[in-house]
Amino acid sequence: MDQRPFATHNSAAGYKPRIRARSLLVAAIFLLLFGYYVYTPAASWGQNGPSPVYKHKWTPRYWPGWSGLNHIIFFGDSYTSTRFLPKNAPPSFENPFGNPPIPGNVSQKRPLWSDFAVMKYNKSQLTAINLSWGGATIDDELLVPFMDVIEGLNRQVAGHWTDKYSGGGSDAVNFHWQSHDTLITFWFGINDIIRAFQWENRTEVWKKDLTTYRESIEKVYHGGGRNFLFFNVPPIERAPLTVALGEDLQKKKAIQVAEWNQELFNMVHDFTKRHNDTTTFWWDTYKSYTEVFENKCSHEQTCVLKDMTGYCVECELWA
Ligand SMILES: *[C@@H]1O[C@H](CO)[C@@H](O)[C@H](O)[C@H]1NC(C)=O
Ligand SMILES: *[C@@H]1O[C@H](CO)[C@@H](O)[C@H](O)[C@H]1NC(C)=O
Ligand SMILES: *[C@@H]1O[C@H](CO)[C@@H](O)[C@H](O)[C@H]1NC(C)=O
Ligand SMILES: *[C@@H]1O[C@H](CO)[C@@H](O)[C@H](O)[C@H]1NC(C)=O
Ligand SMILES: CC(=O)N[C@H]1CO[C@H](CO)[C@@H](O)[C@@H]1O
Numbered sequence: 001m002d003q004r005p006f007a008t009h010n011s012a013a014g015y016k017p018r019i020r021a022r023s024l025l026v027a028a029i030f031l032l033l034f035g036y037y038v039y040t041p042a043a044s045w046g047q048n049g050p051s052p053v054y055k056h057k058w059t060p061r062y063w064p065g066w067s068g069l070n071h072i073i074f075f076g077d078s079y080t081s082t083r084f085l086p087k088n089a090p091p092s093f094e095n096p097f098g099n100p101p102i103p104g105n106v107s108q109k110r111p112l113w114s115d116f117a118v119m120k121y122n123k124s125q126l127t128a129i130n131l132s133w134g135g136a137t138i139d140d141e142l143l144v145p146f147m148d149v150i151e152g153l154n155r156q157v158a159g160h161w162t163d164k165y166s167g168g169g170s171d172a173v174n175f176h177w178q179s180h181d182t183l184i185t186f187w188f189g190i191n192d193i194i195r196a197f198q199w200e201n202r203t204e205v206w207k208k209d210l211t212t213y214r215e216s217i218e219k220v221y222h223g224g225g226r227n228f229l230f231f232n233v234p235p236i237e238r239a240p241l242t243v244a245l246g247e248d249l250q251k252k253k254a255i256q257v258a259e260w261n262q263e264l265f266n267m268v269h270d271f272t273k274r275h276n277d278t279t280t281f282w283w284d285t286y287k288s289y290t291e292v293f294e295n296k297c298s299h300e301q302t303c304v305l306k307d308m309t310g311y312c313v314e315c316e317l318w319a
Contacts, residue, residue: 060226060278064181067124069124069182070181070182072126072129073177074132075131075153075161075216076231077135077137077187129165129175131156132156135191136191137209138154138189138209138216139208142208143195143196152212153186157216157219157220158219166222177224184220185228185229185230186229186230188231189232189264190233192209192260193233197256202256206260217271228279230268230281232264232285233264234285235257236257238250257286
């Protein structure tokens with residue numbers, strides 16, 4: 001596969017870190033809002049948060065602080081997808097997602113978390129590229145999505161990423177991202193767990209799936225990505241579809257989710273440790289969702305939800 005050299009970046013090499021009080025304050029606000037973690041030496045760990053994935057001994061030089069970001073690139077499934085198409089309107093400050101116009105037509109009602117990240121909790125003006133697909137798995141040959149057209153992470157990376165955005169995006173007119181002003185996010189695993197749920201070869205399949213995950217993020221790294229945000233799998237055992245299967249299967253799924261999240265954490269930890277110029281955030285959605293299920297007002301943003309157990313048009317919590 002063609003990987004454009006990282007050297008096509010113009011200014012990344014000369015970039016100097018800017019860690020300032022304002023950046024720290026912004027990071028602290030994000031920590032409070034989302035329980036995200038930034039593992040630069042300056043960050044402090046909130047009470048609700050998970051352990052850091054890996055803390056480098058030095059400050060990675062590409063992390064500009066939240067207020068220094070200009071772009072976000074999203075890889076993921078329906079929790080993230082906005083159904084962006086590169087051939088239609090590109091993102092701009094007036095319209096940070098480009099196309100389609102909000103609210104669009106996605107499986108959950110927008111705004112999605114990706115909308116909030118770009119347009120509400122942003123600390124700078126951002127533009128975004130969505131490469132995610134509803135129903136996506138990580139390795140779409142191993143865990144075939146329910147429709148052929150759905151691209152797994154493997155094809156999200158090998159397709160539009162490699163063609164248009166890798167190496168700073170040579171044909172990505174209007175999306176001049178650079179290593180030091182871009183956050184790249186990955187939220188996968190939900191569909192992978194669902195598809196292999198009853199498979200006896202599940203352990204082996206997951207191992208291969210996580211190998212594909214690792215290879216994909218290595219490609220993104222070699223294409224210039226340095227700042228990453230990973231999501232683990234939320235408590236999908238509490239989703240109405242699983243609850244309907246009965247308590248035994250619900251428990252089985254809960255165990256699988258815990259195992260998966262541990263394996264994912266290990267992979268991300270190793271990736272971050274091996275690349276000492278990366279900054280990696282970990283959003284423990286399992287923890288955030290659980291807190292909200294226990295007490296919807298544990299987070300200001302979810303206090304307005306009406307129904308925490310089923311799919312309803314107003315709450316839109318479950319796909
Ligand atoms: C949204 O998409 C679904 C499935 O792709 C389609 O059936 C429906 O007509 C669309 N709705 C609108 C308002 O475009
Ligand atoms: C966040 O994004 C919105 C929508 O693009 C923009 O109007 C706003 O100025 C941004 N906030 C900051 C702090 O730049
Ligand atoms: C795992 O098992 C499933 C179901 O039996 C099968 O369809 C699939 O091909 C197997 N995958 C691998 C990689 O062995
Ligand atoms: C980071 O890793 C590179 C390549 O492995 C190595 O050459 C460099 O010395 C490391 N830098 C620090 C500060 O550890
Ligand atoms: C589900 C969906 O339509 N996702 C879109 C997200 O963006 C990619 C590539 O930019 C599109 O190909 C997908 O159609």
